[in-house]
Amino acid sequence: MSDERGGADPDFAPERVANAASESGDWLAAARERVRVFAQYDGPIQEKADVVVVGSGPCGAVAAYELARAGKDVILVEEGPPFTVRDFELDGNLSMTRTMREGGLRMTRGTTMPTMQAVALGGGSLVNSAICVRPPQSVFDRWATGFELERTNREALDPHFDAIGAFLGIAPTPDAVQGRRNLLFRDACDALGLSSEPIARNVRGCRGSGECFTGCRSRAKQSMDVSYVPAALRAGARVMTSLQVQAVRHVGRRATGVAGHVVVPFSGGSRVGRTHRFSIDAKAVVLAAGCTATPVLLRHSGNLANRSGQVGRNLQFHPGVAIAGVFPEAVDPQFGATQGYQSLAFLDEGFKLETLWAPPPLLSMRFPGMGAELQARYAELPRMAVWDAIVGANRSLGEVRVRPWSTNPVLHWRLHPEDLAILRRALHVIARLFFAAGATKILPGVHGFAEQMVREEEARALDSPAVRPENLVMGGNHVFCTTRMHGDPTRGVVDEDGRCHDLENLYIADTGIFPMCPSVNPMWTGMALARRQALTLANRL
Amino acid sequence: MLGSVFTAFLVIGAALVLAIAFQRRCFAGYPAPPPGLAVLHRGEVAFIQAAAEVLFPDGAGLPVVGVDAHLPLYVDHHLSALPPRQRLQIRALLALFEHVTLVQPAGVPGGHDRFSSLPPAARIAVLERISSHETLSIRILFTALRAVLSLGYLGHPANLRELGLAPFEIEPAVSDAELLFPRVGALPLSNRHLLADRTDPTHRAPLDPDGPRHRAYLRSSRDSR
Ligand SMILES: Cc1cc2nc3c(=O)[nH]c(=O)nc-3n(C[C@H](O)[C@H](O)[C@H](O)COP(=O)(O)OP(=O)(O)OC[C@H]3O[C@@H](n4cnc5c(N)ncnc54)[C@H](O)[C@@H]3O)c2cc1C
Ligand code: SF4
Numbered sequence: 001m002s003d004e005r006g007g008a009d010p011d012f013a014p015e016r017v018a019n020a021a022s023e024s025g026d027w028l029a030a031a032r033e034r035v036r037v038f039a040q041y042d043g044p045i046q047e048k049a050d051v052v053v054v055g056s057g058p059c060g061a062v063a064a065y066e067l068a069r070a071g072k073d074v075i076l077v078e079e080g081p082p083f084t085v086r087d088f089e090l091d092g093n094l095s096m097t098r099t100m101r102e103g104g105l106r107m108t109r110g111t112t113m114p115t116m117q118a119v120a121l122g123g124g125s126l127v128n129s130a131i132c133v134r135p136p137q138s139v140f141d142r143w144a145t146g147f148e149l150e151r152t153n154r155e156a157l158d159p160h161f162d163a164i165g166a167f168l169g170i171a172p173t174p175d176a177v178q179g180r181r182n183l184l185f186r187d188a189c190d191a192l193g194l195s196s197e198p199i200a201r202n203v204r205g206c207r208g209s210g211e212c213f214t215g216c217r218s219r220a221k222q223s224m225d226v227s228y229v230p231a232a233l234r235a236g237a238r239v240m241t242s243l244q245v246q247a248v249r250h251v252g253r254r255a256t257g258v259a260g261h262v263v264v265p266f267s268g269g270s271r272v273g274r275t276h277r278f279s280i281d282a283k284a285v286v287l288a289a290g291c292t293a294t295p296v297l298l299r300h301s302g303n304l305a306n307r308s309g310q311v312g313r314n315l316q317f318h319p320g321v322a323i324a325g326v327f328p329e330a331v332d333p334q335f336g337a338t339q340g341y342q343s344l345a346f347l348d349e350g351f352k353l354e355t356l357w358a359p360p361p362l363l364s365m366r367f368p369g370m371g372a373e374l375q376a377r378y379a380e381l382p383r384m385a386v387w388d389a390i391v392g393a394n395r396s397l398g399e400v401r402v403r404p405w406s407t408n409p410v411l412h413w414r415l416h417p418e419d420l421a422i423l424r425r426a427l428h429v430i431a432r433l434f435f436a437a438g439a440t441k442i443l444p445g446v447h448g449f450a451e452q453m454v455r456e457e458e459a460r461a462l463d464s465p466a467v468r469p470e471n472l473v474m475g476g477n478h479v480f481c482t483t484r485m486h487g488d489p490t491r492g493v494v495d496e497d498g499r500c501h502d503l504e505n506l507y508i509a510d511t512g513i514f515p516m517c518p519s520v521n522p523m524w525t526g527m528a529l530a531r532r533q534a535l536t537l538a539n540r541l
Numbered sequence: 542m543l544g545s546v547f548t549a550f551l552v553i554g555a556a557l558v559l560a561i562a563f564q565r566r567c568f569a570g571y572p573a574p575p576p577g578l579a580v581l582h583r584g585e586v587a588f589i590q591a592a593a594e595v596l597f598p599d600g601a602g603l604p605v606v607g608v609d610a611h612l613p614l615y616v617d618h619h620l621s622a623l624p625p626r627q628r629l630q631i632r633a634l635l636a637l638f639e640h641v642t643l644v645q646p647a648g649v650p651g652g653h654d655r656f657s658s659l660p661p662a663a664r665i666a667v668l669e670r671i672s673s674h675e676t677l678s679i680r681i682l683f684t685a686l687r688a689v690l691s692l693g694y695l696g697h698p699a700n701l702r703e704l705g706l707a708p709f710e711i712e713p714a715v716s717d718a719e720l721l722f723p724r725v726g727a728l729p730l731s732n733r734h735l736l737a738d739r740t741d742p743t744h745r746a747p748l749d750p751d752g753p754r755h756r757a758y759l760r761s762s763r764d765s766r
Contacts, residue, residue: 217713
């Protein structure tokens, strides 16, 4: 038995990879036996385990590993397929059709905003930029006071952050792979007297290819499919991919397992893509299907765990805005860590600044104009950098609703005027940073405003009330709170251990349990909470 | 009695006339599409080429112009990979632009003709009118169309290569994922990796910014990717 803080991870020391040559192949053969992929399913499936974990994103993968390490018989179920390096699609747009829900074209209603959720072994970690940030104590203070939480603070969670940090090699991005577009951001912050730092990432041996979004061909990024999922397999877990869980089975206050269908890879989980039925009996169920999927699953399971009426509600995002800046000389933006530098200087004001890169055709979708004018912008891309801000928009709320005949949700969300004001301010700060770094012009990408600005004074317009939500081109890939944690069972879905207030053995371990958005990139926090939860559950079983 | 038979004839006749007009407007007279398309019909292909010609014209410094960028092929590939709902949305967008002249004629003789039948200057005028429309949601329709086409246009290997933005040539690594999992859709037996194949990411140097680019981007044609 392990205590709630857990011990070190003996089977996953950093030097493990280096010692590969001397390793025995036995674990590999045994671990391969415990993996199931689409091509292997030839009839209905019936399995049994101590714990079934639904979803292999950062939270589910950590939970599965810790439970397996504690000696529990674990099945990790994932709807998406595993990707190998040769399955990665270099074209960003086509890549999204394989790795993302709704082909990457998911949008919120109310205030329209694109939002992406991955469907793959490893969940969001396969496509994300590996940014790891521990929220400051002030974030946890707000969680504690607003949501009656006693043990969810930095002191209690730091051991879990530390363990995950050591496991994944989370470390600041070295200068050698920053590339010019990231270092220009550092210079800009210096010029304006703002603090900045290299971003800490779950990466080992980054080569600066800037392609985290389409999958790391160097396998430097420690996404879950190369880190926690293999470790869970080594610890004895079974991993079943291409299985879409459609219901949590339950009797009274106890979950008894999950059921659903095998789905054809890349079929979007639609009815036509379903083949055999499966069902898994378990002593405990951990839902880690992600903040937009878990509420749908609960609703489809007879509105399970919803006596509080909070399932699917309180939806929050970190809406983000970005500006492209054009410099007089080459920036060579294709080289450099995807997101290598950040500034936390404005965290208290509600936003965080970062550098950003993505496949150029995706970035260029927001370029204005057409014809020769548009092509002239493309020609400027080699001299461009893109910087963004994410906003801790905890006043902007929404809801995950069930779409008839579909496992995809309808996401309703509205940007609150006060959060809009923060976004405007963030845009203005980014613009100032660009001019401080020597950019000759910026493309603010705000509908109805100058398509390009060449002087800092012009950029003041971005921080004016004339900028309304519909003028902004936002994106929101950090999603929270739809099954929120609350000490009071009438006001939240899960308790501090992630256990549903209404059921004895149903746990939720994804970013949906955050009581409020954390104002910084959420992956590490989600994993820390999942780790704590898994160790507690292991002790209870 | 006679009256209602007459009315029925009138209704059926009107419906027939409408159906013929609809068929002629939406399907007749388009050139044959290139072979190998899975989703797009010939009208959509004609529209994409007509829009590409004015959105990405000749003489702007990029090696490939819109009409030579194989955009119908690219959009077809994209649509085939999308779930049905999103596929429908994009096809509706294409249809909307192709037939927008029914309600907003281009200011030239024959201005009600399909977008793809208009001369280039009239097509530019139509797109400009939509892109600068006073209603934001209408302007956004133009942004959406431009996005659908520019993904394929700028993403064309020759254009990315010319701009120095093609992905780097990288020897694919072998991590635990490659050891444990077969390629998508394949059986585990097809995975021939051995433990000794595993690469150590920490032993690889940062890429050279001027280093070689992925070989698929060295050829000129999209078809060769
Ligand atoms: C492009 C992008 C970049 C990002 N960059 C960063 C970053 O740099 N740093 C950071 O902290 N955060 C980042 N994020 C956010 C981060 O990736 C997510 O917050 C994180 O992945 C959430 O983890 P999760 O385990 O809660 O859910 P997910 O990662 O969404 O995993 C849920 C998994 O459950 C599976 N699933 C869903 N429904 C079912 C079902 N019914 N049956 C079986 N399986 C199911 C899904 O396929 C998925 O694999 C980014 C997100 C995106 C999209
Ligand atoms: S920047 Fe490139 S090498 Fe570095 S982690 Fe991302 S994809 Fe891998």
